[in-house]
Amino acid sequence: MAAARHSTLDFMLGAKADSETILKGLQSIFQEQGMTESVHTWQDHGYLATYINKNGSFANLRIYPHGLVLLDLQSYDGDAEGKEVDSLLNKVEERMKELSRDTTGRVKRLPPIVRGGTIDRYWPTADGRLVEYDIDEVVYDEDSPYQNIKILHSKQFGNILILSGDVNLAESDLAYTRAIMGSGKEDYTGKDVLILGGGDGGILCEIVKLKPKMVTMVEIDQMVIDGCKKYMRKTCGDVLDNLKGDCYQGNCVNLTEALSLYEEQLGHLYCPVEFSKEIVCVPSYLELWVFYTVWKKAKP
Structure with a gap:
């Protein structure tokens, strides 16, 4: 699939831009590429020059009076044309240094942005x-x-x-998974553990190595589990192949059932706790969020 390559080259001159000198100085470079020119001017606001090639590529040269010069070039992302674009940018950069006579304060060329590609x-x-x-x-x-x-x-x-x-x-993020689990500070041996979410299997894979009594993983999206057990095996190992193991079980349930399991597990902690629940509609998310506050129950 074809993709567009968007290249940029920015100059921040150390003095006010002489727009006409810059346009005249760069004109021959674009003409060598077979690009025709169209120039627009704004009183007190500088120049915009557009250069169009017969192959469909085009460049916009924007010159601001205070000294900012921007070149944006869009072309087809092919090997041969990519080399032509790099050559044009190199020539413009060298010519601008000559025209500015060492008054260029900053030159910035970003890697090209590839738009509309397959990946x-x-x-x-x-x-x-x-x-x-x-x-x-x-x-x-x-x-x-x-x-x-x-x-x-x-x-x-x-x-x-x-x-x-x-x-x-x-697959590189084992440190993230271990941090969620407490970075080795939490002892899971012989304990009941509930994982809400975690359909990638990362936490489940690591926590079963620590010999808990039972781990229950609750995930709402079976397709996440299906995709990860096939393509994220460096993260989940084989724990998603069968969601019932010696010390763990995985469930794919809806959100209501997941919250019910969470509240049930709160009653099996090593110390008594109380909790409150608040359901809030977050407008920009277009969905409900559930917030729990859990605290240790005061001794009578």
């Missing part, structure tokens, strides 16, 4: 940053009644589980 390598973090992963294969992509489930392969991190656009867990 999506860009995924947002929880705090709103965009991360590009070295994804080279879509391993699993299915829609369940609850969410979209993707498992993508990364050369660096192994298979990565992504649920409705949120990165959940990769």
Whole structure:
């Protein structure tokens, strides 16, 4: 599947931009690529020059009076054309350094963004940053009644589980799983343990090694379990192959049943506890969230 390659090159000049000098100085570089020019000017707001190639690629050169110069170039993501784009960017960068006469304060070239490709390598973090992963294969992509489930392969991190656009867990993330379990500070030997969620099998796989009395894992989405037991085996081992083991059992139930099991387990802790439950509708999530507050019961 064809993809578009979006390349950028930014200059922050140390002085106000001489727009006409920059346009004239760069014109020959674009002409060498067979690109025709269209220039728009705004009084007190600089210049916008658009260069179009007969093969469909185009470049926008935006020159702001205060010294910011931006070049955006969009082209087809082919090997030969990719080399032409890199060559053009190199020539523009060198010419800009000549034209600015050492007044360039900062030059920034980002890796090209590939848009519309078969494999999506860009995924947002929880705090709103965009991360590009070295994804080279879509391993699993299915829609369940609850969410979209993707498992993508990364050369660096192994298979990565992504649920409705949120990165959940990769095969490299054993440290994350162990941190959830208390980083070795919690003793699970001979105890009853309840795992709400965890359909990737990571926590279940690690906790059964610590010889608990019984582990109950509750997951609402059977398709997460099915995908992970086949494609996330470095994370879950073989614990998802059969959801009833010597010291564990897995259940795929709806949310109401899951909460009922959670409340039941609260009555089997090593010390008596009390709890309160609040169900809140989060408007932007378009769903209900359940919040528990649990505290140790006061001695009579």
